[in-house]
Amino acid sequence: MNEVEKFKEKLKDKGYKLTTQRRVILDVIMENREKHLSSEEIYDLVRQKYPEIGLATVYRTLLLFEELGIVYKLNFDDGRNRYELYHNEVHQHHHLICLKCGAVIEMEGDLLEDLEKAIEETKDFEILDHNVKFFGYCSKCRKKND
Amino acid sequence: MNEVEKFKEKLKDKGYKLTTQRRVILDVIMENREKHLSSEEIYDLVRQKYPEIGLATVYRTLLLFEELGIVYKLNFDDGRNRYELYHNEVHQHHHLICLKCGAVIEMEGDLLEDLEKAIEETKDFEILDHNVKFFGYCSKCRKKND
DNA sequence: TAGTTTATGATATTCATTTTCAATTGTCAA
DNA sequence: TTGACAATTGAAAATGAATATCATAAACTA
Known part of the structure; x- marks a missing residue:
């Protein structure tokens, strides 16, 4: 089972729906594995693929992903939350x-x-x-x- | 030379003035050595001694004290800055x-x-x-x- | 496919912190 | 001691990240 399938399963398990927005946000995070993107940076990248998305959705989704163990929240003391894809070595x-x-x-x-x-x-x-x-x-x- | 004198000297060295506000803020921090007070908590304690003080002054002073090495900024991921008196073992x-x-x-x-x-x-x-x-x-x- | 529930986007709100600006207060030289 | 000048202050407005609200729009399930 690849990463995207695992992602779908994690959502389903908890009764969450699979939406385009969530898919696009996941894609952006997966394409930037080595980075430590802030919520705003993720929003900007997501908009390039899906311009209709709202900022609140990005914030909500990141919160959800954190809860599901899909991403890990980092704090670099620069006044914003940053995220990276969860991996065991995290x-x-x-x-x-x-x-x-x-x-x-x-x-x-x-x-x-x-x-x-x-x-x-x-x-x-x-x-x-x-x-x-x-x-x-x-x-x-x-x-x-x- | 005691702590308060050192404090006065640190201010003078850099051309900063010794004001009542700064003295009261220092007192509050010194009286709570073992705590990790947030800016707002410091503001509340300072107001008990000096009710005329403004919130902005507390924020400004904490920034200054950090710069002067008088306090050390802590981050407990609770969305607010916390401070403790600087000591070598910090x-x-x-x-x-x-x-x-x-x-x-x-x-x-x-x-x-x-x-x-x-x-x-x-x-x-x-x-x-x-x-x-x-x-x-x-x-x-x-x-x-x- | 309908019906129910969850999710979304736009906007308003919150909360900590910073900035603005006119008025006040230290400091230092005369 | 005084006066001048720069630094400091308080009140209020502004900022910036994050969250909440709410009507509308999608997803899932029977």
Whole structure:
């Protein structure tokens, strides 16, 4: 079963309807896997394929997709929600955010596991998700500074 | 030199004036060291001491204090900025946020150091700050769930 | 295909934050 | 101490992202 079929099933399972708008929004997100698009950016891209769409529908759909585990909401402290396609490694990657040029670099690997285990034990806190961001200067901006 | 004197000096250094409003806002933040107050919460507390103050002044002052390194801005994904008094260990603590009751538990210790070193080397990214949050259920809420 | 329910688009609303601008208040030099 | 000038303030308006409202328009199901 491919991704789109899985998507259809997830909607049906919960009694949601399969609409053109939802399909187009999914397409845009799938075509931009490596990006971290904001709601507004998604709206702009969707309008190129389906100009009649309303902004509210995009917001509603992103909320729904998040609930269904289709997308994952990111927060880069730039005052807007950003989304990426959900994948299993999503919890295993962190983001490096350049304070100069705003570039977002993805980082795989979960070196947090030990830390999480320690927290669960010492604080009796059940961790479901984490949010790890590093702010600094990317290699390009570091070179410019020389 | 005590904290308040340091504060006065930081303002003067950059040509900013020492106003009653700024003093009262600092007092409120200092009296709530262990908390993570939002701008609105700070406004409410400040008004008890200085009712004439305007909301915009609080927002402006918090922005200024952040710039001067007097406070540190936190983001708990609840749609508002939160602040805490800047202290050197600020970079060394993380927050556990309960998804049920909203409690914020502070966690000391920096187990991220190894991870940061690895990033600086492999990604050529100079880390200045990090933001680490863990979401889950606190011990109280876990007990309630039983 | 009809009928019911869900979804949509346009618009209004909310909420946190920022901007505007005239009036006020610190600061520093005389 | 005063006066001048720049910085600061308060009130209100503006912004910007996100959400709610509501009448109309699609989807699904029998």
